[in-house]
Amino acid sequence: MRRRRETGVPAPLLVPAAVAVAFLVLPLAGLLVRTPWADLPAQLAEPAVGQALRLSLVSATLATGVSLLLGVPLAWVLARSRARGRSVLRALVTVPLVLPPVVGGVALFLVLGRQGIVGRWLDEAFGVTIPFTTTAVVIAETFVAMPFLVISVEGALRAADTRFEDAAATLGADRWTTFRRVTLPLVAPGVAAGAVLCWARALGEFGATITFAGNFPGTTQTMPLAVYLELQSDPPAAIVLSVLLLAVSLGTLLLLRDRWLTRSGAAA
Amino acid sequence: MTLTAAVEVPRGAFTVALDVAVAPGEVLAVLGPNGAGKSTLLRVLAGLLPPDGGRVAVGDDVWDDVAAGVHVPAHERRLGMVFQDHLLFPHLSVTENVAFGLRTRGVRRAEARAAARGWLARVGLGEMGDRRPAQLSGGQAQRAALARALVGDPAVLLLDEPLSALDARTRLTVRAELRHHLADYPGSTVLVTHDPVDAMALADRVVVVEDGRVVQEGTPAEVSRHPRTDYVARLVGLSLLPGTAEGTGVRLDGGGRVAVAEAASGPVFVAVRPESVALYLARPEGSPRNVWPARLVSATPHGATVRCELDGEVPLVADVTATAFAELGLAPGVAVWATVKASEVAVYAR
Incomplete structure (x- = not known):
């Protein structure tokens, strides 16, 4: 039963690779080692924990919903439209991917804040203020996370065989019907993967949220914000919250394992 | 209603300039080597590719008229098309695939599915309606694709290399079946192929296309008896x-x-x-x-x-x-x- 590969891994690659694995895995192991497992149920039962968790789940899910509604059409435009300036558009759209989230938060604040360009108008016309509300959390998370969805769906659209769309057209389907009944189902795995990625990114959002939405328990204090706060006042609580986030992340990864951990399901 | 088309499409090194007319019930084979412009013609007829010049009409129904600025998009043309590798929608059942064209044209679901089942029975797939396209053999998939193209009673049927993705044995069977279905079909058929046997066995008339031009036109017998170029002679001597x-x-x-x-x-x-x-x-x-x-x-x-x-x-x-x-x-x-x-x-x- 010996099936050894012809070429082993050369030492100059093997050693750094092993170090990289240790570097990625050890902190997580450390987190689990230091977890006060005995106190875990009690800590999780804390109302503040439940509040932060609920807020995180709700806002990340809302942000993912908004991203799907706006991001899938945007991905279609990027992948299918032949308009000029498309590459510029793609660059603009993906800026939030590389932008430090804090900068995103500042930018959102300058636009949607009470003195901001749009924010002032919203305040004067409707009496609506966005910063430091749960709405602001959702907006901040959407700003940071939507590009992940757009990139993922655009890739799936590019990989999809456009001749199916030709076939649909010869069967009397206009472009909107074709999108709904053929294109979208064909790229559904890509959309699902993008949505999960987007959701995970939104769940972990910190910088833009604390800048634009603040840190108010119950309305804007999501799990990552709670972890940061507790680490200064009550480290064991921070560890428990961290383990909870880790569990959610691992769950996400398990959900996507067929798609990402085996490279087979890539081009759906 | 006769299909008439005289179209021009630039295509890299040459311009495809083809002029064809197909009477109702007639099967026209467009025969030529790969890259001759055959599929370009078919895409223009289907409305998937707007021509640079010329006119496409079915009877009095004008589909393309570049001079008059008319271009009817593919989904508004009454046509059916069969592609080389069937292109059945993988996420729909075989019945749903066949019913697709009726549903987009506003036929009620139950009615569309009944019509689809009828056509599936006609092409010998009566038992396969609930399967996914991936569960069909190549020949079965191409039969389903034919049913999908014909179910809406199209005025024009376009066949793009319908047999070339099939293995040799399956090709014989499907070719023979296709002949029967084409004999029953009242509309105009354009068959694009690079296989002279397909053209000879299925078509009433053949146009041979080389570098975007018609080099010869006639019944299969005429073309094989009096080839006008070496290429035609080699291609259609059968x-x-x-x-x-x-x-x-x-x-x-x-x-x-x-x-x-x-x-x-x-x-x-x-x-x-x-x-x-x-x-x-x-x-x-x-x-x-x-x-x-x-x-x-x-x-x-x-x-x-x-x-x-x-x-x-x-x-x-x-x-x-x-x-x-x-x-x-x-x-x-x-x-x-x-x-x-x-x-x-x-x-x-x-």
Whole structure:
């Protein structure tokens, strides 16, 4: 039963690779080692924990919903439209991917804040203020996370065989019907993967949220914000919250394992 | 309603400039090598590619008229199209695939599904409706694709290399079935293919396209008997004779018998390539199983060979070298003996 590969891994690659694995895995192991497992149920039962968790789940899910509604059409435009300036558009759209989230938060604040360009108008016309509300959390998370969805769906659209769309057209389907009944189902795995990625990114959002939405328990204090706060006042609580986030992340990864951990399901 | 199209589309090195007309019930084969512009023509007819110049119309219904600024998009044309690799939607069942074109045109779900099931039964897939396309064999998928194209009673049927993705054995069966369905279809059919056998077996008329131009047009028999270019001669020399197979012999519908190597039964086409026909002035010695008296009707030189059209009990086309042609003293009207080895006769189910 010996099936050894012809070429082993050369030492100059093997050693750094092993170090990289240790570097990625050890902190997580450390987190689990230091977890006060005995106190875990009690800590999780804390109302503040439940509040932060609920807020995180709700806002990340809302942000993912908004991203799907706006991001899938945007991905279609990027992948299918032949308009000029498309590459510029793609660059603009993906800026939030590389932008430090804090900068995103500042930018959102300058636009949607009470003195901001749009924010002032919203305040004067409707009496609506966005910063430091749960709405602001959702907006901040959407700003940071939507590009992940757009990139993922655009890739799936590019990989999809456009001749199916030709076939649909010869069967009397206009472009909107074709999108709904053929294109979208064909790229559904890509959309699902993008949505999960987007959701995970939104769940972990910190910088833009604390800048634009603040840190108010119950309305804007999501799990990552709670972890940061507790680490200064009550480290064991921070560890428990961290383990909870880790569990959610691992769950996400398990959900996507067929798609990402085996490279087979890539081009759906 | 006759389909008429005269279109121009620039395509890299050359411009595709084709002019075709297809009567109702007629099957036109567009035959040519890969890259000749055949599929471009089909995409223009389908409305997937707007032409740069020209006009496409079905009866009084104008689909494209560049001068008048008319372009009817694909989804508003009453047509059905079959693609080389079926392109059945993988996320829909076979029945839903066939019903798709009816649903987009506003037919109620139950009615559309009933019509789809009817067509699936007609193409021999009555039991397969609930399957996914991935669970069908290549031949089954192409039958389903044909049902999907025909279910909406289209005015025009476009077939883009419908058999070329199939393996040799399946191709024979599907080709024979396709012939029956095309015979029943009342609209205009345009079949694009690079396989002369498809063109000969399925089409009423053939246009041969090279570098975006029509180089020859006529019935399959005319084109194979009087090829106008070397390319056409090489491509469509085949004599295709209908008959009924009885074991290793085929009784031709036009009279005469042909011995074949592979046993078959039922209605078939016998195909003989012109280079496998040998001509003699006297009945050849020995006992070749296929030997027929014939009269030379016409001779068309192409390259180093001469294409000879023979008349007789078994009408054949023969290619002989220019030297042999001269040595035998062949000329129109001369009586000859034609022989073909049984092993060089192909048999296709009809």
